[in-house]
Amino acid sequence: MQPAAVLIPITFLLIFIATSACSSPPVAEFYTTNNSGNAPFDVTFVLGDLADGDSYRWDFGDGNGSTELEPTHTYNFSGEFRVNLTAMRGDRVSFAEATVKVEPGIAGWVVLEADRLVVSPFETVDFTATAYDELGNPIDDADFIWGVDETAGFIDSNGRFTAGTQLGRFDSAVQVEFERHGKSASSSIPVEIVEGALHAVKFAPTRIDVQAGRSVSIDVQAMDEVGHVLDDAVVKYTALRPGDHIDSTGLFEPSPVTSNEGVDLIFIEVELNGNMVESTISGTVHPGILDQIHISELPSKLNIGESHQLSAFATDRFDNVLELEKIEWSVSNAAVGSVTESGLFTAGTLAG
Structure with a gap:
């Protein structure tokens, strides 16, 4: 009798295994209330009429899942998500899948960027804008409207900014706006406009006319292309004539x-940030102020009525000869003689 007692449970076990192995897999079938929408997008997953699993496991494709029979899931991120349903009965499983497409939602915010925000007059900068919905999903097809503070410069429809000529910081220099599903979002960014590169030199006086012994101060201004004065420019002066000096x-x-x-x-020579401009000032160094008058000497002896041509010239204190516009001749005693306007002296009657 002992062998019969052992065979019964074995026979039962074999029947159970055979029955389990021969059972058909469950049907995995489902549909969605909607398979596309804008974030946040709620989707309810409904089992099909043929679904006959004992239990179900859902994978929503975004890292989340559920074991409910007919769950509702909210998609906060945009993209295409492959939803997988696993139907289970015993150790048999079946699968079904569908795709849910989620677009970005209503306008949330926009980020403005540029490779530099400090520019010089007429310099161009390309600004870029990135749009996001209220959940932070990037919006690739946003239609941007660009704006600008007109005192700061100009901007085209592609976001290329051209700086104006007015210097300073403009807090809302560049603006951008977009609209999505009835809501708009905007942003602005500051721009600072500073002097441009060294372009030219202006000096005064532009020509030097100076007397020997006098000095003259040279004022030099370095300027950018627009004419803004560049105070940080380094100016070097060199006197070109031997003996002249400039500090x-x-x-x-x-x-x-x-x-x-x-x-x-x-x-x-004017230098700023590696740029250099050179220029030369010309002019004339004239004799100084009148210091002495030199008159040619008369002969030691003249007869009464005899004439002699006199000459005269003037010098400054450095013995530079002055160009005289006019010389007025005269004698202190008419008896000694007379002199004409041209300096012709005629001896008088007074001997001595």
Whole structure:
């Protein structure tokens, strides 16, 4: 009797395994209330009429899942999500899948960016805008409307900004706006406009006319293309004639030697951030103020009525000869003689 007692449970076990192995798999079938929409997008998953699993496992494709029979899930992220349903009965499983497409939702915010926000006049900068819905999903097809503070510059429909000529910081220089599903979002960004690169040099006086012994101060201004003064530019002066001197402030002191008309007197070098502009100031060093008058001597002896032509010239204190416009001749005693306007002296009757 002992062997029969052992065979019964084995026979039962074999029947159970055979029955389980031969059972058909469950049917996995479902549909969605809607398979496309805008975030946040609620989708209810409904089992089909043929679904006959004992239990179900849902994978919503976004990292979330459920074991409810007919769950509702909210998609907060945009994209295409493959939904998988696993139907289970015993150790048999079946699968079904569907795709849910989620587009970004209503306008949330926009981010403005540029590679630089400090520019010089007429410089261009390409601004980029990235739109997001209220859940932070990027919106690739946003239609941006660009705006600008007109005192700061100009911007085209593609976001290319061209700086104007007015210097300063403009807090809302560039603006952008977009609209989605009835709601708009906007943003702005500051721009600072500073002086441009060294372009030209302006100096005063533009020509030097100075007397020997006098000095003249040279004022030099470095400017950008627009004409803004560049205070940080470095100016170097060089006197071109031997004996002339000019200091670092631009004070020019010529030597006592006069010059020809319109010679080069000062060489100017202006440098800023690796850019250099050179220029030359020309002019004339004239004799100084009248210091002495030199008159040619009369012969030691003249007869009464005899004439002699006199000449005269003037010099400054450096012995530079002055060009005299007029010489007035006179004698202190008519008996000694007389002199004409041209300096012709005629001896008088007074001997001595």
